Amino acid sequence: xxxxxxxxxNTGVIGSGTMGSGIAITIALSERNVxxxxxxxxxxxxxxxxxxxxxxxxxxxxRISTEQxxxxxxxxxxxxxxxxxxxxxxxxxxxxxxLELKKNIFQNLDTVCDRNTVFASNTSSLSITAxxxxxxxxxxVLGMHFFNPAHIMKLxxxxxxxxxxxxxxxxxxxxxxxxxxxxxxxxxxxxFIVNRVARPFYNEALRILEERITEPEVIxxxxxxxxxxxxxxxxxxxxxxxxNYEVTKSLYDAYHQxxxxxxxxxxxxMVEAGLLGKKSxxxxxxxxxx
Amino acid sequence: MNLLxxxxxxxxxxxxxxxxQHVCYVYSRVEKKSLHKNAQRVLSLDELPTIxxxxxxxxxxxxxxxxxxxxxxSESDPMTPIVTNTVTVTATELAMWxxxxxRMIGIAALPSLLQAGLLxxxxxxxxxxxxxxxxxxxxxxxxxxxxxxxxxxxxxxxRIIALLINEAVLSVQQGVATVDDIDTAMQLGVNYPExxxxxxxxxxxxxVLSILQALHAKLGDDRYRPxxxxxxxxxxxx
Numbered sequence: 001x002x003x004x005x006x007x008x009x010n011t012g013v014i015g016s017g018t019m020g021s022g023i024a025i026t027i028a029l030s031e032r033n034v035x036x037x038x039x040x041x042x043x044x045x046x047x048x049x050x051x052x053x054x055x056x057x058x059x060x061x062x063r064i065s066t067e068q069x070x071x072x073x074x075x076x077x078x079x080x081x082x083x084x085x086x087x088x089x090x091x092x093x094x095x096x097x098x099l100e101l102k103k104n105i106f107q108n109l110d111t112v113c114d115r116n117t118v119f120a121s122n123t124s125s126l127s128i129t130a131x132x133x134x135x136x137x138x139x140x141v142l143g144m145h146f147f148n149p150a151h152i153m154k155l156x157x158x159x160x161x162x163x164x165x166x167x168x169x170x171x172x173x174x175x176x177x178x179x180x181x182x183x184x185x186x187x188x189x190x191x192f193i194v195n196r197v198a199r200p201f202y203n204e205a206l207r208i209l210e211e212r213i214t215e216p217e218v219i220x221x222x223x224x225x226x227x228x229x230x231x232x233x234x235x236x237x238x239x240x241x242x243x244n245y246e247v248t249k250s251l252y253d254a255y256h257q258x259x260x261x262x263x264x265x266x267x268x269x270m271v272e273a274g275l276l277g278k279k280s281x282x283x284x285x286x287x288x289x290x
Numbered sequence: 291m292n293l294l295x296x297x298x299x300x301x302x303x304x305x306x307x308x309x310x311q312h313v314c315y316v317y318s319r320v321e322k323k324s325l326h327k328n329a330q331r332v333l334s335l336d337e338l339p340t341i342x343x344x345x346x347x348x349x350x351x352x353x354x355x356x357x358x359x360x361x362x363x364s365e366s367d368p369m370t371p372i373v374t375n376t377v378t379v380t381a382t383e384l385a386m387w388x389x390x391x392x393r394m395i396g397i398a399a400l401p402s403l404l405q406a407g408l409l410x411x412x413x414x415x416x417x418x419x420x421x422x423x424x425x426x427x428x429x430x431x432x433x434x435x436x437x438x439x440x441x442x443x444x445x446x447x448x449r450i451i452a453l454l455i456n457e458a459v460l461s462v463q464q465g466v467a468t469v470d471d472i473d474t475a476m477q478l479g480v481n482y483p484e485x486x487x488x489x490x491x492x493x494x495x496x497x498v499l500s501i502l503q504a505l506h507a508k509l510g511d512d513r514y515r516p517x518x519x520x521x522x523x524x525x526x527x528x
Contacts, residue, residue, distance in 0.1 A: 147479050155478035182478055184471035193467050194479035197486060200453035208446060214439040222437055222446045225406040227483030232450075259513040260457070 007175050008118070012037060012088035014105055016047030016078075019122055020094035022150025025051055027092075028072035029064065029151070030179045035077045035085050044078040051076065054151070086112040090175065092144055094122040102126065103134040110135040118168055120144035124195060125250045128161035128188045139165040142172060145192055146181075156181045161188040190254030195247055199261055202244060205232035206264035216284045233284040237277030241270050291428060292339055296358055297347030297375065299324055300401040300494070305345065308404055308432055315341070317358070335365040343424055346374040347399050350500045351384075363388050371421020375399040376412060377448045377497070378504035381441045385414035392418040395425055398445035400493050407434050412441040443508045444501055451489060452501040456517055458486035463519035495523040 009032050013024045016038040027034045038044040052073060059069045077084075085091060091109060095101055106119055113119075119141045121131055132141035143159025156176045160169050169185065176183035186192045191199070205219050220231020236244050245267045252261040270276075270283065277283030293309055295302045296317040306314040306326040315338060316329040325331055332338060344362055348355040362372060373395045374384055381396030388394070396412035403409075409429055413419050429436050439446060458472050467475070473485020490498050499516055506514035 153479070155475055157475065157479075182474060184467060184475050186467045186471070186475075187465055189461075189464065189466050193461060193472055193475040196466070197454065197457045197461055197472065197476055198480055200450060200457055201480075204450045204453045208442075208449065211442065212440070213442050214446065218437060218439060219446055222408065222410060222439075223450065225408045226403075226447050226451075227406075229481045229483075259511060262513065 006032075006178070007171055008088075008090040009033065010088050011035070012085035012091035013094060014038075014085070014091060014109070015094040015096075015122075016044045017094065017096075019146060019148060019150055020092075021047050021051050021054070022148070022152075023092055023094055023122065023146055024076050025054060025072070025151040026146075026179050026181075028075040029068065031071075031075070033075050033077070035079050035088060037079050037082070037085050039080060041078070041080050044080055048076070048078050058151070082108045082112050085109065086114075088113070088117060090118040090120060090172070092120045092122055094146075097123060097125055099126050099130060102131050106131060106135050106141070116140065118142070118172065120172065122146055124192075125190070125247065125254075127190075128159050129163070132161045132163060138163045140168055142169060143186075143188065143192070144172060144176070145186075147194070154180070154182045155194070156183045157186045157192045157194065158183045159186050159188050159192055191247075191251050196251060199248060199251060201228075202232050202236055202267075203248065203261070203264060206266055210264060210266055236267075237283035237285055237287065239277070240279055241267055241276050241283055245271050291342035291424075293428075294338065294341045294344045294362075295329075295347060296345070296362070297355075297399075298349055298401075298497075301347040301349075301375075301399050301404075302326075302345075303329070304401065304404045305347070309428075311431060312428070317362075335361060338365075341366060341370050343421070343428060344370055344372045345397075345399075346372060348375060349377060349400070349494075349497050350504075351379045356387075359384065359388055363390055369393065369420065371395055371424055373397050373411075373421070373425060376441065377444055378500050380414075380443055380508075381412050381417075382414040385417060391416065392420045395419075395421050396441055396445070398448050400448055400497055402492055403447070406447075408437045409434055410439055410445045410447065411436045412439050412445065415441060443504050448501050449505065451486075451493070452498050452505070453514070455486045455490040455493075455498050456502055456514075456520060459490065459520040459523065460517040462487070463517050490520075490523070491527065495520065495527050499524040 011027050012035045013020050014037045016036050024034045024036045055069045058064050115137045121143050128143040132138035142164045145157040147153035147155050158172050173183045216233035220234050223231040248263045255261050275282050278287045281288045291312045293312050294315045299320050303326040306329045314329055316331050322331050371393050376396035381394050385391040385394040391414045394414050398410040426436050469487045473487050476482040476485055502514050502516040
């Protein structure tokens with residue numbers, strides 16, 4: 001493999017939740033070393049068990065061989081101190097969506113890492129520029145927004161912040177391609193591409209429902225008839241109305257209450273009533289066992 | 291059945307191509323070679339036999355459309371249903387203007403919409419829906435079914451897709467990403483069957499703009515305001 005393809009042979013992932021674990025699996029399967037960090041040994045070892053389960057499932061489905069699975073698993077090293085991530089050339093942060101938390105993480109990384117270490121955040125809703133200004137050399141900070149499940153979904157939004165060095169952006173694009181992903185270059189704007197452009201799929205469907213023009217199942221039927229895999233209400237129930245509502249609110253605030261992004265009172269009422277969708281047994285549809 | 295079509299040529303041609311079992315008249319001044327080979331072009335409504343269903347596939351409500359609809363009403367049998375495109379106007383508004391509440395049916399019609407397995411239809415408020423059985427019969431003959439929704443501008447799919455496309459165009463305009471990257475992202479990130487920018491070109495940029503302008507004017511909400519780049523697409527691309 002060329003030098004270009006094997007950029008970032010040593011990487012780090014901060015946060016061993018669903019996204020962090022998925023990202024670690026993806027990187028390990030590309031024959032790179034990954035140090036997976038979380039705040040305690042207990043948490044990260046539990047994540048390693050889940051990662052093992054996920055990789056076994058991939059093997060059962062024929063996505064990877066036994067040998068690939070074993071070798072990749074051995075490339076993931078759990079850790080719980082920042083010093084253990086210090087040698088990584090590229091670190092991807094996948095912690096919960098809190099600007100304060102992310103700033104704190106990157107400040108800690110800044111004290112132990114080399115000035116050339118690339119810092120990438122998997123944030124879906126926060127400003128990369130705001131995160132970047134926390135560290136020395138903000139030009140090495142950018143976004144790498146993966147999609148759930150990270151080890152399967154091909155898209156990565158590579159987010160260029162105000163001061164991000166364009167060579168680093170290119171390097172990260174190449175890195176993403178070597179993971180088998182399709183990266184797209186995005187400027188640092190609320191929602192990037194997908195979360196922003198997808199808003200009307202949900203919001204306009206909700207607006208139509210507010211106007212009582214028709215029922216959720218009819219809207220879903222019409223949209224699937226035109227090629228969408230799932231209609232908006234089925235999808236909102238699957239994602240969770242609380243999650244979807246938070247993303248919508250976040251964009252509405254980020255764009256200073258532009259009416260384009262106005263949330264729906266129907267969705268707010270459903271979240272307040274606990275009608276979250278599949279995870280609570282009831283959303284726009286019932287998900288309870290008969 | 292004897293069917294009569296008028297309106298946007300691209301939409302008319304798709305329907306004529308699909309209705310091969312029926313006799314298709316097209317009331318239009320475009321050159322015959324622009325029409326599907328199965329179309330029988332008529333320049334005057336006097337030339338027509340008894341028609342079973344009339345389809346008005348204009349997209350905007352122009353002066354030309356109003357004149358044609360007035361002529362269709364006066365020259366046709368009062369019991370002949372008129373299926374009219376409601377992507378930019380309600381069936382109720384047209385029906386009341388034409389005093390034809392019982393014979394008008396609304397339909398969502400744009401290039402490529404006929405490929406779907408179902409067609410959105412609506413009826414004017416408090417109309418008697420006289421034409422419903424005949425239209426449903428034709429749609430069944432085409433191997434599809436009708437989905438009845440309440441009468442509103444934009445119907446369901448055209449309204450949602452126009453907003454999606456508008457947001458994608460706005461993202462290009464604001465330098466968020468390139469056209470190709472936005473289309474790629476929406477297909478790979480959320481499994482859309484097509485990228486929104488490609489979809490806008492397929493539906494016709496002027497059509498998408500017309501839908502947004504109608505929603506903006508009729509519903510009075512700034513959420514529908516078209517991106518200025520979309521207006522330029524409509525002016526410079528077919």
